Amino acid sequence: MKYQSTAKERISLSLTVYHGGFCMVKEVRRIGVQEEIDEICFTDIARGIEAGSVLAKGFNMLEQRSSQDLLNKSNLLEKYIGQEVAIRKHDTGEERKIRLLSIGDGLIGELQDTKEVVIDPKGELVVPPLPESFFDGPALVWKTAPGKMEDHIKVSYLAEGIEWQMNYIAEIKGTELQLMGWLEIRNDAGIDFIGAALKLMAGKVYRQPRTGDFSPELGVHESSVSRPSIEGYDFRDRHTYRIGQPVTLLNGQTTQIAFLEAHIDSFRTIYEVDKWSNRATIKMEFDNKKTNGLGVSLASGKVKLYSLDTDKELEFIGEDAIGSVTEGEAVSIRIGEAFNIRCNSYEKKRWMQEGVEYITYCYDLANGKEENVRIHIHHSMDEPIWTMESSSHDYEIRNAGNIMFIVRTAAKKEVPVEFTYRVDKR
Incomplete structure (x- = not known):
């Protein structure tokens, strides 16, 4: 016999959502017949299921085929091209049989009794019951x-159309x-996930480009907000977040789940410049440590x-x-200028001089604020091999081609930074 398994037979539903717009769906369904x-x-x-990713257990599968048919006027009528359908008049209810010839540019049919061809006949189109397939x-x-x-x-x-x-x-509150x-x-997966056990996996998973033409239909999104408990843990070199209670993700909606609330004891404001800067870039930094009120793995994302x-x-x-x-x-966190x-x-x-090239470079820094600041100069060397001859300030070699100065600049003051390095051209 043929058996149709629907969501009504679902025992459990689990969902793992990855970066990259796809997820893994895991279902257990009962078989309701003997x-x-x-x-x-x-x-x-x-809707975006990848047929080649299906794993099924509990029966011996001989053959699999997938159907992406969606019930709309166009693909429904395509099933009846060449078959007999009826045109029912609105006023009298009278029906006239035609053989459906085309639906491409309007409806074209052949009258069964006279064999005349009619184009866009007036009335209600009545088709036979849907095919089993x-x-x-x-x-x-x-x-x-x-x-x-x-x-x-x-x-x-695996299915496309869902992203996290x-x-x-x-919020800065004093210090x-x-x-x-x-x-x-x-x-946007084309289906509601009701009461799903949800995991979110951070990090990049390599995948091969798909050759299908699936493209999720994007629309106006509603939003919902929840606050369940969340457990973070490492799995296969990636960080995974397990949501502590079932989650409902409705198709066409965006769901927000509160993940973190922390009071960070201290942060620092950093001003950075390089050889292309006219004004300093503002950065705010804080340490991700338990002693600083945090100490959890943070997934990539946007910070406001x-x-x-x-x-x-x-x-x-x-x-x-x-x-x-x-x-x-x-x-x-880079804030602005x-x-x-x-x-x-x-x-x-x-x-x-004697086959050695000497270069002197200068930074003139001006602090117009009412408070003292520390300005980080990130200078990139144009030459891969060099030796510092002299410098007005201490510096740190970050790598072969980059050095950093940390310059303390008093309020309303200007500070010149000058250094000379040499490159052996012999």
Whole structure:
């Protein structure tokens, strides 16, 4: 017999969502009949299913085919081209039989009695019952081997059309920082995931390009917010977040889940310049440590930063994207450019002496703020091999081609930084 498995027979549903717009769906469904089954129609699945990813347990599969039919006027009528359908008049209810010839540019049919061809006949089109092979959504159809089947089946597959990201909101409160994190999941998979056990996997998973033409239909998204418990753990060199209670992800909606709320004890503001800067770039940094009120793995995401103005009104002051940050690392957020910290850099002098080239470079820093600041100069050398001859300030070699100065600059003061290095051309 043929058996149709729907979401009504679902025992459990699990969902793992990856970066890259896809997920892994894992279902357990009961088999509600005792008769021998030779074909299973597995319906109520995601529109972007990858048929080549299906794993099915609980029966012996001989053959699989997938159907992406969606119930709409066009693909429904295509099933009846060449077949007899009826045109029913609205006023009298009278029906006239035609053989459907084409639906491409309007409806074309052949009258059964006179063999005349009619174009866009007036009335209501009535078609025979839907073919057994036609489903009102995506489906998997399995031919099964004779024999005993278990009372439940386990099916998993990959599907496109669902994505997650991390959003952070940081609020500066004096010398402290309040950080909130939200997991955001967008479902465009063409199906509702009701009461799913949800995992979100951070990090890049390599995949081969798909050759199919699946493209999720994007629409206006509604949003919902929840606050379950979340457990983070490492799995196969990636960090995974397990949501502590079932989650419902409705198709066409964006769901936000509160992930993090931390009071960070200290942060630092850094001003950075390089040889192309006119004004300093503002960065805010804090240590991802338990001793600093945090100490958890943070997935890559966007950070929005807010601070109180002098009139005690909360204002937006910047936004940046951060990469994944493990416990113990520093989080660095680029806010924007400082209005009153300027930089002018230039090559002051270059000369040759006995096959050795000497280069003198200068940075003129100006702090227009009412407070002292530390300015980090990141200078990149144009030559791969060099030796420092003299410098007005201490510096740190970051790598072969980059050095960094940390310059303490008093309020309303200017500080010149000058250094000379040599390159052996012999």
